[in-house]
């Protein structure tokens with residue numbers, strides 16, 4: 001059965017390399033996975049008062065409901081100051097509350113970081129994994145994906161120009177397909 005995967009992009013930039021990567025991954029994914037980008041840019045910053053007052057913003061409620069309908073999560077993000085961009089961290093926080101009602105727990109995930117720099121967003125990748133441990137999202141360990149040199153990676157139509165990178169990404173997505181199949185039915 002096809003598994004629905006929510007894709008979260010940690011950049012709001014129009015020409016974002018990470019958004020291009022997310023779209024490329026949707027094409028490279030095996031048939032067992034259906035990827036859909038879930039937008040996170042309009043979510044108000046998390047403020048517990050809104051949940052405590054029983055009147056959370058409608059965008060939070062819609063986001064939480066939408067995320068619950070997926071079977072797994074793929075995070076595609078740049079690194080900001082060696083960590084996770086605020087917009088993505090905010091989405092994790094919004095989905096994790098109210099306390100005891102997190103939408104994340106027990107569903108499989110994977111992380112890929114993309115940067116024009118040479119380190120490929122290693123710091124963001126691992127900071128994100130730290131949150132995913134706490135949120136109980138079993139995250140694929142191998143292959144790891146720190147994609148550097150992003151400014152040279154795409155042609156004008158968003159296609160990945162480098163054959164070696166494209167094949168690596170295909171293997172990454174195949175492995176994620178196996179990871180999702182293995183971990184989706186588990187009660188964790």
Ligand SMILES: Cc1cc2nc3c(=O)[nH]c(=O)nc-3n(C[C@H](O)[C@H](O)[C@H](O)COP(=O)(O)O)c2cc1C
Pocket residue numbers: 011012013015016017018019078079080081082083114115116117118119120121
């Ligand atoms: C606030 C800020 C902090 C950044 N910090 C890092 C960083 O720590 N490491 C890195 O590789 N690139 C860093 N960059 C550069 C981003 O990798 C680059 O802007 C990239 O294109 C962002 O991803 P996008 O193309 O998907 O928007 C930073 C950019 C911004 C705007």
